[in-house]
Amino acid sequence: MAKNLILWVIIAAVLLTVFQKLDSPVSNQEIAYSQFIERVQSGQVKKVTIAGASITGEYNNGQRFETIRPGHDPKMMDDLLEHNVEVQGKKPEQQSIWTQLLVASFPILVIIAVFMFFMRQMQGGGGGKSGPMSFGKSKAKLLGEDQIKTTFTDVAGCDEAKEDVQELVEFLRDPAKYQRLGGQIPRGVLMVGQPGTGKTLLAKAIAGEAKVPFFSISGSDFVEMFVGVGASRVRDMFDQAKKQAPCIIFIDEIDAVGRSRGVGIGGGNDEREQTLNQLLVEMDGFEGNDGIIVIAATNRPDVLDPALMRPGRFDRQVVVGLPDIRGREQILKVHMRKVPVTDDIDAKVIARGTPGFSGADLANLVNEAALFAARANRTTVTMEEFEKAKDKIMMGAERKSMVMSDKEKENTAYHEAGHAIVGRLVPEHDPVYKVSIIPRGRALGVTMFLPEEDRHSISKRGIESNICSLYGGRIAEEMTLGKDGVTTGASNDIERATQYARNYVTKWGLSEKLGAQLYAEEDQNAYLGSSGGGQLSHLSDETARTIDAEVRDLLDRCYKTAYQLLEENRDKLELMKDALMEYETIDTDQIDDIMNGQKPRPPKSWSDDDGDKGGAGADATEETESKLDEDSSEDNQGKPASEH
Template sequence: MAKNLILWLVIAAVLLTVFNNFSVDSAPQSMNYSQFVQQVQNQQVRSVTIDGYTISGERTDGSQFQTIRPAADDPKLMDDLLSNNVTVVGKEPQEQSLWTRLLIASFPILIILAIFLFFMRQMQGGAGGKGGPMSFGKSKAKLLSHDQVKTTFADVAGCDEAKEEVEELVDFLRDPSKFQRLGGTIPRGVLMVGPPGTGKTLLARSIAGEAKVPFFSISGSDFVEMFVGVGASRVRDMFEQAKKQAPCIIFIDEIDAVGRSRGAGMGGGNDEREQTLNQLLVEMDGFEANEGIIVIAATNRPDVLDPALLRPGRFDRQVTVGLPDIRGREHILGVHLRKVPLAEDVKPQLIARGTPGFSGADLANLVNEAALFAARRNKRLVSMEELELAKDKIMMGAERKSMVMSEKEKRNTAYHESGHAIIGLVMPEHDPVYKVTIIPRGRALGVTMFLPEEDRYSLSRQQIISQICSLFGGRIAEEMTLGPNGVTTGASNDIKRATELAHNMVAKWGLSDEMGPLMYDEDESHQFLGGPGSGGKLKSGETTTKLDKEVRRIVDECYAQARQILEDNRDKLDTMAEALMMYETIDADQLKDIMEGRKPRPPEGWNDPGSGTPVAEEPKAESPSDVTEPVDDGDEEEDDDGPRRRPSDPLGGPAGH
């Protein structure tokens, strides 16, 4: 911005100088020609200088004057001047040089060209490009020299296997002869695959930081322009620059923007993208080898990439950077907690146990939210309380304390959440209940949170059945307290998720004895019968009918089982609802008191409305479930799209973040 400002200031100064040179000095005093002739005849003029039509001179009193004669040839004028003793000086007409005339003639064109270049530069530069209107084909890759990349492997945590995979690259860049003596060659490219926020870009930067080599960074979308051939030109230019800096690393983020499969109809045909991909394929492994250039690419959609891009010789390795396990989350928290002042009660291992399915970016956000909570409270240290509040906010959504709920709505929400919690506590192999609240969070009117005791990567049949039963707990509790005509729309999301689980049990996971171990739902990427594009289906009309009946049977059985549990524990349902009406939020210890038939203890630091003093609390035992996990939304608003976050996938397998 400063350079552009200086440039235009210089141009303005030059233009001002040119205008000053072409401007005519103004005469001290102007008069008409008749007055001039009269003064000459009255002998009031001492001398004149004649320059074409312009006559300037000096009067006898020393004053200056100027006038314009009407005709170039006036023979009587010269006689009058000489007869009245006026000194006459002639001025030779000056001819402008060729360059001056050319400048004057081309000046309007230059102005128009300057304005055009300015707007073209703004259009090109405003989109993140560099150079100007003639730099369409130049690479937009940002070059970081070896001393600019400060990230090392010490800044990367939670992906030990991925770090081991790429450590060879660092060794080769530091000492290539170690591998070349045995005939080994370094991989041309490394493709990092994983969910968003797991640290793919951070890992690539750490490779360059450890190896102390230049690092080119570019996004896949930076290659594609509206003009065909520009992307291919940028690829060529990027590799030309990289050859001059070799050995070096080229990092292409979101490579699926330019590396989609050709001719498969995925994303539509695009000549520009396909030409760019072709050029990338040739540069990585074509007729000319690029020695010392390692291409690292990142994507969370490896399934859409062109097979030619993934073959050995181009991307020789695929490094999976997945969601961290409990040990990895603890190490990631250690990295981020180093940046904030911590109180003595902070235990990263407890936070790690309570955040299954969190990525590195999620954990960084958690620490930042905790620091913001502490700052709002004017604290100097971040304590465990702020970390717990930040975790609840990320998993359940922000508390909506300003939302006014009627007493009837509040009590209905309390029974709804109590129904979820009791069935979750009674059903076998269900995740332990961590916390129940009727404080509106996000778009939910109430939330029941479950916490797995360990990271979960798959679901058993019993776990799925237990989940379906607990999802129906809120709806059944409403029926038991409000009657069939009093149930609300708050269970709409619960019903949707329960139906999906039952359908997937039958159609995808082969967990139905009636339908057998077959997959009835078609995958989006291919057909099961007849090959691609044949339109073949595995399901007939009769099979579809049987499938729907089996899904209905599973749902009905789970619904009946959940209803029986709540009827058998009606006293506990009422007690839990009353506790929620009083305390608004209850945790695992209070839930344990209720299920064992005792009066629930007050929360720590709770003020008794009757006495206005804090109520003493029994010592709180540290339970294995004293952390957090997936959210089971209870009473939700009618237009809710689902819970704010589910760190573990209710449909089986690890969730992607």
């Protein structure tokens, strides 16, 4: 709209200039009135044209002139006639009707253009249906059955979810098959899952398989500043869908409009609640919407209104979770079709090393590997590029341009070695995958743990082992630098260890003194899959003190265990520190050598030419390990990262 306004102004200015040019006379020489009288009396003037006070004329030599008569001069006509000057009279010059009309209407056009611009801005901009007179029109984009090329073969890693929605495809292909037996297909399907798990892709695949029209819209497209606009758009969307039935309406991020009514401080938003009310009526009201299936996606089902979730509306929930190892392998194969890879690429091996990755993460992994290969001017993507891409996604990009001092580098090596050794020695801890003192992201160094297989829960012993390994870096600093020499690098370790311990006591019921009782309430506004834990409430002072004492006791016990392990393996700490100072990055083979008391072999990817590839500084070191999804009791081993 802003471009249109500027265009109108330019066009009006050009037209005004053109009309003025058309109406403007030929340029003449301007002279003073006294000179004009002198030249008349000297016989130089051939003819004149008088229009009010304006006088134009022509000399005997053909040159034209013009002047302005300052007042009434009765002798001028006598002089002109006496010297045989040809005299003509002319009406005062006036603007053309078109110029007058344009000049008069220009301010009105500008006001109308500005008004239309602001009206467009208030309803979210855009074109087409979002004109000034289209407030209540739906913004849903219609994709015809021939435009959707996505099918179930393009969706991998969610076999159970595909089975749940297969029935929808059959209904859309042959509705009479179910209607003959009196069966009714679900009117609404709610897809629930963490971001990037493929909810939108699965919805599009349903439409592609069924070969039906597909309306796509976001929940935020309904809500505007004017009350009633969102409800009007819902009505218009369903009216359009009825004309295309059977069809699918897909509403992405439905929590933007479907939140519970009447909650929060000061009540709900009137416009949003009106929109939600209209959506409830359209899905299951007096008028039926046969042949219309509404599919919605969200990662926050806990905030949706109960009326939206009841049978007859979104009465079927399809959970699209993070893929397991087999699902990740299938997803990788789907994305590898678009990338030229070498024959030695094994998707199963890559899948085993990427636990907790969503479909979007795996697509990003393949893309990053392709970019690494392109930078190296290769024609195919090798396993080396996939390893680099995995390290970049899980641990952050290397910061080779920043140089650390030898002292800071050595301290980082001790810190990361402490994490790795304690993690290797405690029971039920994920194996150490890689240790590096090359700065990545905001971290000076990285210790990465990867599980051998997918895990969905963690034992009491495993939680205590995780706390021990988190304290390993701080303890290693204390043993080598002294208590007064420890750095702030373990701040994130301490934060995570404390969170583990508090959940251990208040949420998971693992404290013998407090028993299996919940002492924390979940935050209703928390995102699905968040790991922040709940807030303590309705607790007596004595119970709160007991909780604090139990948390402190657990942390102290784990700290002492980790300290004892590092004291007993001080030689291995020094060996790993020396290896990190020499190679900067070590993996499982070198760690095995160190834990056996041997000098580690050089890493496979290391060469003498790589000696300067380290050293960059930042404020925080980072160790990467499996992160427990504390709200769903699932272990998101995928992209573990914590800063210290």
